[in-house]
Every structure is written in C-alpha cells, then in structure tokens.
Amino acid sequence: MPRTKEISEHLRQTVIDAHQAGKGYKTISKELELHRSTVRHIVHKWRQFHTVVSRPRSGRPTKITPKARQVILQEIVKDPGLTSKELKASLALANVNVHDSTIRRTLTNIRMHGCVAKRKKLPPKRNIVPCLQFAENHVDTSEVCWKRVLRADETKRKQFKFLEAEVQE
Structure with missing residues (x-):
C-alpha cells in the first residue's frame, strides 16, 4: 500500500488478532494483502503502546483548512x-x-504572493482630446467602413490618412 494511505483501525485490529492467534508476519501479510514490514510495524506499535488507534503526530496543526x-x-x-x-x-x-x-x-x-492588480496608466491629456474629436467625428460611420480601418502606427500614417478620407466620403 502507498505510504500516504493510512490503514484503518479495523484492519490493524485484525492484524493484532491474527498475531495473537500465533500466525507469523508472512502469513498475515499474504492474508490481508499488506507488506510484511507494515504488519511488523503494527505489531511493534501494539506491543509498545497497547493500542491500535492512531497516535497524535508531531508538529503544529494547520490553522487554515x-x-x-x-x-x-x-x-x-x-x-x-x-x-x-x-x-x-x-x-x-x-x-x-x-x-x-x-x-x-x-x-x-500557493504562489500567489505579491499578486497585485496591474495599474493601467491613463493616456496623456494631449492624446485624449484628439481621440475624443475623432470619436465625435465618426460616430455615425457604418460598421463596414470600420472593418476596413487599420490600426496604424507612425510608419503607416499615409495608409491611415487614405482610409480616413474614404470614410469621410
């Protein structure tokens, strides 16, 4: 059995009962399908503490579930x-x-430390006024024209002026 899986108290009691009946570790491990060292460990703990109940573990319990x-x-x-x-x-x-x-x-x-929302900088005031004017001028433009408009950077200014002239027509 994997190490992370805890063996039930009922199974541990069955191991102890079989051991008291005179069976060996190998026989018990084959009957109950446990590893031989697991059976030996259960018997050893029973001899030492006279119980099969899980003992408290070391360390502080977690506060956050x-x-x-x-x-x-x-x-x-x-x-x-x-x-x-x-x-x-x-x-x-x-x-x-x-x-x-x-x-x-x-x-x-959980690797979320320092997770802060990114602040998006506002555009400078010199850019806000032309953007608003452009929006006001082209409010009534059809969707077909807007689909043809390319977002242009400084290198494509001529293309943008051409499209803008087409939109005004």
Whole structure:
C-alpha cells in the first residue's frame, strides 16, 4: 500500500488478532494483502503502546483548512489587489480566525504572493482630446467602413490618412 494511505483501525485490529492467534508476519501479510514490514510495524506499535488507534503526530496543526485556502484563492483571483486584512475579514465570515501573517504565508505557499492588480496608466491629456474629436467625428460611420480601418502606427500614417478620407466620403 502507498505510504500516504493510512490503514484503518479495523484492519490493524485484525492484524493484532491474527498475531495473537500465533500466525507469523508472512502469513498475515499474504492474508490481508499488506507488506510484511507494515504488519511488523503494527505489531511493534501494539506491543509498545497497547493500542491500535492512531497516535497524535508531531508538529503544529494547520490553522487554515483546505476549504479556507480555496476561499483565499478564489478571492485573490477575483481581485488580485486585496490586502491580507481584507482577506482576513472575508475569512472571518467563514468562521476562520487567523492572523494576517498566516494569510500572507498561505499566499506565498500557493504562489500567489505579491499578486497585485496591474495599474493601467491613463493616456496623456494631449492624446485624449484628439481621440475624443475623432470619436465625435465618426460616430455615425457604418460598421463596414470600420472593418476596413487599420490600426496604424507612425510608419503607416499615409495608409491611415487614405482610409480616413474614404470614410469621410
């Protein structure tokens, strides 16, 4: 069995019962389809602690559950500019009370740290007036004409003037 899968208490109790009945590790492992070292480990723990229940593990338990982590991820995807205090407030609605630094650490772990909405610079005022004038002049232009209009950069200014003259006709 893979190492990540925990063996049920019922199966562990079955291993202990078979061991007390006088069966060997190899026989038990074949009957229950477990690895021989797994059977040996279960028996060893039973002899040491006199129980088959899972013992507490070392380390501090996590504060943020996987569900809370999903909530944080969804909030960040919606609005990348959220601060950790705003995320803390949204988690408080889900009955999860954690510190700001815990939220920042979680964001770092899910690789969303420093995710900030990009600010789009406003065009300079000297460009706004000609754009508005162009829009006012061509409000009534048909869609067919607009499909033929090319976006031109500085090198294609002649083409653009030609199309603009065609639109005014």
